[in-house]
Amino acid sequence: MALLNIAEPGQSQLPHQVKRAVGIDLGTTNSLVATVRGGRPAVLPDTQGAVMLPSVINYSAADSPKVGASALALAASYPADTLMSVKRFMGRGRDDAQEDARRSRYHLAECEEGMVSFLTSGGQISPVEASAEILRVLRQRAVDTLGGEIDGAVITVPAYFDEAQRQATKDAATLAGLPVLRLMNEPTAAAVAYGLDAAEHGVIAVYDLGGGTFDISILRLHKGVFEVLATGGDTALGGDDLDAALADWLLRESGSPTLEAGDYRQLQAIARTAKESLSEAVTVDIDMSSILPGGGIVRVSRETFEEMIQPLVKRTLLSCRRCLRDAQLEEGVDNIVMVGGSTRVPLVREAVADFFGRSPLLDIDPDQVVAVGAAIQADILVGNRPEGDLLLLDVIPLSLGIETMGGLAEKIVPRNTTIPVSRAQEFTTYKDGQSALAVHIVQGEREMVSDCRSLAHFELRGIPPMVAGAARIQVTFQVDADGLLSVSAREEITGAEASVMVKPSFGLTDDEITGMLQASFSHAEEDKLVRQLAEQRLAAWQLLDGLKSALEVDGEALLTDSERQALSRHMIELQVLIDGQDVDAIRVQTERLGRESEAFATRRMDKSIREALAGVSLDSLDDEAIQ
Amino acid sequence: MPLLDFKRNYFQLFDLPQGFSLDQAQLGARYRQLQMELHPDRYASGSAHEQRLAVQYSALVNEAYTTLRKPLERALYLLALAGMSAESISGQPIDGGFLIAQMELREKLESMAEMVDPQTALDHLISEISADVAELRIEYSKAYSAGELSAAACACVKMQYLEKLQVEAELLESSLLDR
Numbered sequence: 090m091a092l093l094n095i096a097e098p099g100q101s102q103l104p105h106q107v108k109r110a111v112g113i114d115l116g117t118t119n120s121l122v123a124t125v126r127g128g129r130p131a132v133l134p135d136t137q138g139a140v141m142l143p144s145v146i147n148y149s150a151a152d153s154p155k156v157g158a159s160a161l162a163l164a165a166s167y168p169a170d171t172l173m174s175v176k177r178f179m180g181r182g183r184d185d186a187q188e189d190a191r192r193s194r195y196h197l198a199e200c201e202e203g204m205v206s207f208l209t210s211g212g213q214i215s216p217v218e219a220s221a222e223i224l225r226v227l228r229q230r231a232v233d234t235l236g237g238e239i240d241g242a243v244i245t246v247p248a249y250f251d252e253a254q255r256q257a258t259k260d261a262a263t264l265a266g267l268p269v270l271r272l273m274n275e276p277t278a279a280a281v282a283y284g285l286d287a288a289e290h291g292v293i294a295v296y297d298l299g300g301g302t303f304d305i306s307i308l309r310l311h312k313g314v315f316e317v318l319a320t321g322g323d324t325a326l327g328g329d330d331l332d333a334a335l336a337d338w339l340l341r342e343s344g345s346p347t348l349e350a351g352d353y354r355q356l357q358a359i360a361r362t363a364k365e366s367l368s369e370a371v372t373v374d375i376d377m378s379s380i381l382p383g384g385g386i387v388r389v390s391r392e393t394f395e396e397m398i399q400p401l402v403k404r405t406l407l408s409c410r411r412c413l414r415d416a417q418l419e420e421g422v423d424n425i426v427m428v429g430g431s432t433r434v435p436l437v438r439e440a441v442a443d444f445f446g447r448s449p450l451l452d453i454d455p456d457q458v459v460a461v462g463a464a465i466q467a468d469i470l471v472g473n474r475p476e477g478d479l480l481l482l483d484v485i486p487l488s489l490g491i492e493t494m495g496g497l498a499e500k501i502v503p504r505n506t507t508i509p510v511s512r513a514q515e516f517t518t519y520k521d522g523q524s525a526l527a528v529h530i531v532q533g534e535r536e537m538v539s540d541c542r543s544l545a546h547f548e549l550r551g552i553p554p555m556v557a558g559a560a561r562i563q564v565t566f567q568v569d570a571d572g573l574l575s576v577s578a579r580e581e582i583t584g585a586e587a588s589v590m591v592k593p594s595f596g597l598t599d600d601e602i603t604g605m606l607q608a609s610f611s612h613a614e615e616d617k618l619v620r621q622l623a624e625q626r627l628a629a630w631q632l633l634d635g636l637k638s639a640l641e642v643d644g645e646a647l648l649t650d651s652e653r654q655a656l657s658r659h660m661i662e663l664q665v666l667i668d669g670q671d672v673d674a675i676r677v678q679t680e681r682l683g684r685e686s687e688a689f690a691t692r693r694m695d696k697s698i699r700e701a702l703a704g705v706s707l708d709s710l711d712d713e714a715i716q
Numbered sequence: 717m718p719l720l721d722f723k724r725n726y727f728q729l730f731d732l733p734q735g736f737s738l739d740q741a742q743l744g745a746r747y748r749q750l751q752m753e754l755h756p757d758r759y760a761s762g763s764a765h766e767q768r769l770a771v772q773y774s775a776l777v778n779e780a781y782t783t784l785r786k787p788l789e790r791a792l793y794l795l796a797l798a799g800m801s802a803e804s805i806s807g808q809p810i811d812g813g814f815l816i817a818q819m820e821l822r823e824k825l826e827s828m829a830e831m832v833d834p835q836t837a838l839d840h841l842i843s844e845i846s847a848d849v850a851e852l853r854i855e856y857s858k859a860y861s862a863g864e865l866s867a868a869a870c871a872c873v874k875m876q877y878l879e880k881l882q883v884e885a886e887l888l889e890s891s892l893l894d895r
Contacts, residue, residue: 311744311745411886480752481757482751506782507782509756509774567775570755570771634761635762635766683765686763694754697754698773
């Protein structure tokens with residue numbers, strides 16, 4: 090018990106202090122930051138009281154870019170310098186992005202293969218850099234509100250984001266100096282936000298119509314355990330498309346004139362406002378004169394609008410149906426959670442209620458629900474809730490596999506598999522005397538490799554000469570709880586091995602990130618150090634916290650006196666170092682303590698497994714939970 | 717490291733009687749209980765070593781759960797426990813009638829992309845497949861409990877055929893959604 094009071098009087102009590110954890114919803118249209126304070130999640134407003142930060146960045150001024158409402162105000166005057174909906178471009182190649190860019194009227198840079206970037210007065214800006222500007226503003230808001238650097242952040246992404254899109258999001262966070270605990274799927278976050286207050290168990294469907302993407306997820310909640318059963322969606326369908334449908338209709342009504350980019354932007358903004366008004370009003374009058382000289386008032390009724398968007402809504406329902414089938418439910422859906430501003434459109438609500446046979450839950454603001462859920466998960470992962478009343482069992486959204494003969498994709502881990510997962514499959518050589526095997530890792534549902542996303546290549550060498558088909562090569566895919574994939578191949582006879590941690594080809598290399606950091610910050614080195622120190626301190630705190638509570642519970646039972654004393658000595662040493670500025674010393678001591686405590690950790694896990702497997706009758710467990 | 721006994725079979729791991737019919741509620745409850753103990757997020761503040769262990773255990777529990785939860789995988793797993801090799805299962809002779817019916821279903825699927833309303837036709841096909849699968853499960857269950865392993869294996873192979881067809885039907889559905 091003395092171990093609990095390691096800090097000397099007057100010394101900082103950091104390991105027991107609540108850590109600053111935030112959840113960030115990095116949205117296509119708006120972004121938000123939330124945190125858990127005093128056990129209650131809350132979204133953080135800016136100094137003006139606004140919680141939503143428009144995901145808009147303007148690069149027209151010579152100095153630093155403008156972000157949010159001030160950038161939005163410049164959108165019509167500087168269409169090419171004002172980046173909106175950049176989330177649609179995250180982690181995408183130039184060819185992929187061309188169509189979206191044309192619609193958004195951006196100029197894409199003539200870059201080599203790889204990621205897209207936009208040509209602005211501020212230079213070539215990648216979607217990652219633009220997103221980092223948004224994250225930087227939210228981080229600053231959190232720092233100001235919470236009174237210190239952020240210890241850890243959970244950032245949400247659409248469930249349907251592939252590896253490249255996820256990696257791009259992580260890169261943006263790194264650029265913004267945010268320590269990322271985890272990327273979390275948006276629908277899962279929404280379910281978590283509701284799960285705390287909602288019924289203790291049941292099946293939840295999350296219908297998430299964001300600005301640029303549509304996601305549907307089916308989850309089962311049972312006593313604090315969220316099991317994602319299936320997830321699906323459409324990365325190229327969102328609320329923006331509802332606005333675009335209305336904008337195009339308005340143009341046709343006005344005789345289909347050609348518009349300048351700036352005017353088209355303005356028209357989109359008008360369409361969005363009209364869409365929002367039509368959620369309340371039955372008709373809306375739209376004044377086109379600001380865009381078209383001599384343009385008059387165009388009246389649009391809700392009915393007309395609903396006709397326009399009907400095909401889009403139907404597409405979302407088809408995704409819902411497929412997801413329901415994937416979930417293989419034996420029971421019905423108990424609750425429907427709506428996420429995204431576009432779910433305020435009455436037709437969307439009615440269609441979803443019709444499809445699932447019950448009305449959606451609307452208690453939490455659909456614009457805020459994702460950030461709130463992310464904040465709750467961040468609070469857990471940063472270690473603020475050692476009791477852990479909640480566990481998330483998430484799935485991979487897209488199948489993972491490798492290329493086989495004839496350019497076919499062989500799936501090794503199918504979509505909707507719960508993570509973590511480790512799965513092996515055996516392959517063989519197809520030529521006599523073949524001494525190497527090229528492994529090409531792909532992601533996606535299609536049969537042909539050329540239709541899937543290429544994630545990584547590696548080669549297994551040193552296969553002994555054998556006739557075709559005699560070698561036995563075991564390829565193992567492992568995905569951890571963060572969704573990170575590593576793949577290894579092993580020839581069983583010789584034991585020759587090769588492996589790769591997957592970094593998708595559209596992500597940034599560490600050098601590129603460092604380069605960007607240096608280019609975009611005036612105090613790049615300083616910032617880098619601050620970030621490293623923050624990250625290293627977090628790692629040290631986590632280890633100390635974990636060990637302290639572990640020692641409290643199992644120290645006496647599982648360790649000898651001398652082992653206990655050795656451990657606590659190293660803990661005190663680390664504790665002292667945390668308060669200093671020496672990043673390397675903290676790292677070295679953290680690693681050392683980590684190694685020192687491995688045996689203890691192994692014994693503890695062994696013990697908890699034995700307890701879990703001890704055959705406690707399920708009925709008695711249920712009784713405990715109710716009491 | 718003698719930790720979780722990897723030799724225990726999945727039924728023992730979940731404390732369930734070994735057999736094709738299975739109490740899904742109990743399986744789920746046991747699964748959640750194990751994950752509450754083992755999931756890497758429970759060791760978010762733990763050492764790298766603990767986290768690595770947790771990933772391995774949690775992955776094993778996920779694998780066991782998936783195998784038992786899905787009827788076809790459970791059926792194949794039971795045959796493997798009974799000593800049948802993968803080769804002897806896939807080598808089971810299949811009656812011609814079944815194969816012809818399969819070919820017809822496949823042709824039906826291939827012609828669907830050109831139909832006026834492929835979605836409805838596809839829905840029909842998918843529910844037809846589900847009904848066939850349900851029958852085969854009963855067939856398997858009877859054969860397995862009677863100790864007729866090759867008849868049980870035969871039902872598995874047929875279910876595999878149907879599952880493959882179902883995947884293709886769903887792929888077609890995705891491509892319909894995309895256009």
